[in-house]
Amino acid sequence: MINQKHITDNLKAAGIGFLVTAGDNAIELSLLETADPLRILKAREILYRALNGLEPFFTVYIKDLPFCFMPDAWDHILYRKKSGPACARIAACAACRLKDFCPGLEKKSVFSRSLRAELSPVLAAPNEVVIELTKKCNLNCRVCFSDRRSEERPLKDLSAILRQAKKMGVKNIRFTGGEPFLSENLVPLLKEAKALGFYTLVNTNAVAAEKKLLKKAARHIDNVLVSLQGRDNKTEGEATGTTGLFTAKLANIGLFKTGGVKILRLGTVISKDVLNNFPAYYRLAVRLKADMWELYRPMQGDRSRNGKKEFRLKKEDIKQLSKSVASLKTGSPRVIIANPVPLCLVPAAERKNFLGAAFDDGHTRVVYDTRGFFKPSYYIEKNLGFSLKKAWDSRFLKDLNRLDYLPGRCKVCRDLLKCLGGSRALGKDGGSGYLAGDPWL
Numbered sequence: 001m002i003n004q005k006h007i008t009d010n011l012k013a014a015g016i017g018f019l020v021t022a023g024d025n026a027i028e029l030s031l032l033e034t035a036d037p038l039r040i041l042k043a044r045e046i047l048y049r050a051l052n053g054l055e056p057f058f059t060v061y062i063k064d065l066p067f068c069f070m071p072d073a074w075d076h077i078l079y080r081k082k083s084g085p086a087c088a089r090i091a092a093c094a095a096c097r098l099k100d101f102c103p104g105l106e107k108k109s110v111f112s113r114s115l116r117a118e119l120s121p122v123l124a125a126p127n128e129v130v131i132e133l134t135k136k137c138n139l140n141c142r143v144c145f146s147d148r149r150s151e152e153r154p155l156k157d158l159s160a161i162l163r164q165a166k167k168m169g170v171k172n173i174r175f176t177g178g179e180p181f182l183s184e185n186l187v188p189l190l191k192e193a194k195a196l197g198f199y200t201l202v203n204t205n206a207v208a209a210e211k212k213l214l215k216k217a218a219r220h221i222d223n224v225l226v227s228l229q230g231r232d233n234k235t236e237g238e239a240t241g242t243t244g245l246f247t248a249k250l251a252n253i254g255l256f257k258t259g260g261v262k263i264l265r266l267g268t269v270i271s272k273d274v275l276n277n278f279p280a281y282y283r284l285a286v287r288l289k290a291d292m293w294e295l296y297r298p299m300q301g302d303r304s305r306n307g308k309k310e311f312r313l314k315k316e317d318i319k320q321l322s323k324s325v326a327s328l329k330t331g332s333p334r335v336i337i338a339n340p341v342p343l344c345l346v347p348a349a350e351r352k353n354f355l356g357a358a359f360d361d362g363h364t365r366v367v368y369d370t371r372g373f374f375k376p377s378y379y380i381e382k383n384l385g386f387s388l389k390k391a392w393d394s395r396f397l398k399d400l401n402r403l404d405y406l407p408g409r410c411k412v413c414r415d416l417l418k419c420l421g422g423s424r425a426l427g428k429d430g431g432s433g434y435l436a437g438d439p440w441l
Contacts, residue, residue, distance in 0.1 A: 007053045015043055026059040029050065061077075068119040125169045125392060129173055131175050133185055166198070172365075181204055181209035215255065226249075266333070318346070341354060345440060357423065361376055361434075
């Protein structure tokens with residue numbers, strides 16, 4: 001258990017102020033007045049550590065620091081234009097994803113005078129590149145939108161993607177499918193990714209490979225996300241269209257835990273069964289000793305194969321689920337609603353349990369499709385081109401990341417950079433285009 005008093009004592013010692021608003025389950029962190037650059041740099045280290053320690057307990061905000069001073073925490077920062085003289089721009093602004101949102105540096109601030117060399121643009125490169133190895137899968141999940149195309153890229157092409165990503169400064173590489181364990185390229189690419197210094201993630205159903213292959217791969221995986229669509233053999237079989245694999249799934253999840261994988265996450269698409277039997281699902285996640293249980297708003301619209309009613313959620317369903325998650329004691333696994341939902345749907349006190357929209361719609365990552373091009377996300381299949389850099393710098397992606405079209409109330413909301421207006425993909429499914437906004441907004 002994280003010692004919150006230890007964290008707050010360290011914050012005080014580093015010259016970091018904090019304000020806890022108990023009703024909102026939120027904490028605001030801010031630098032106390034200082035002009036000492038070395039003290040500010042030390043405070044930055046402690047702020048990053050404090051974020052990791054406090055996030056399970058609070059929605060954490062960092063006030064009045066420029067985004068480029070903590071580019072890995074940009075979605076926590078509250079930094080707005082103040083009245084007075086215009087702010088300065090620096091070279092790093094040109095590559096920053098937030099340049100149209102950020103007011104720049106206050107000209108007389110310590111950041112403008114003494115710390116310019118410490119400032120880095122936000123998301124000059126994707127934080128993560130997702131590589132679809134195959135569309136093949138051994139299951140037939142009701143919620144799946146994949147068309148099971150036969151294309152697969154040769155190993156040399158995928159290796160070239162890794163080198164492009166390394167050159168651009170990408171930190172994370174994720175392998176997915178279909179089912180990635182059905183691709184003979186998975187293990188060679190995992191080895192290469194680790195050799196290049198990437199943090200490696202794999203999405204899997206955990207029942208497509210023999211134990212020998214799972215163990216071989218596990219040594220090179222930092223973070224595994226296992227699809228868990230049922231709470232027992234019956235419900236998992238109904239959800240995946242394949243019966244009799246639940247026991248093997250549970251055993252293989254344990255194998256990942258003992259095989260060297262540092263972080264085990266479970267991923268479940270929210271269904272009526274999840275809503276109605278939430279405690280049973282949670283008990284299973286605890287039993288499996290998961291580090292995190294992620295719950296996903298169905299993003300497929302009318303593209304899923306069947307079982308549409310089971311996954312056709314209303315805003316009230318998300319509110320119900322949010323209350324169920326909020327009622328849990330903080331501990332392991334951490335339970336979060338992990339893809340785009342407008343945060344104004346739920347009380348401020350519950351928003352710490354939402355990941356927001358950052359990992360969808362091309363905000364922080366892109367997906368390499370088995371057809372050989374980059375696209376914004378699993379659900380937005382717009383061809384952004386064949387070069388990672390050109391895809392990331394594409395006009396389409398920059399337009400997709402605009403915030404100026406959102407309602408005025410969104411622009412002053414302190415959760416704006418976490419929420420990002422909800423889902424662009426579902427806005428498009430509503431028939432009004434990607435900039436129309438989430439239908440629940």
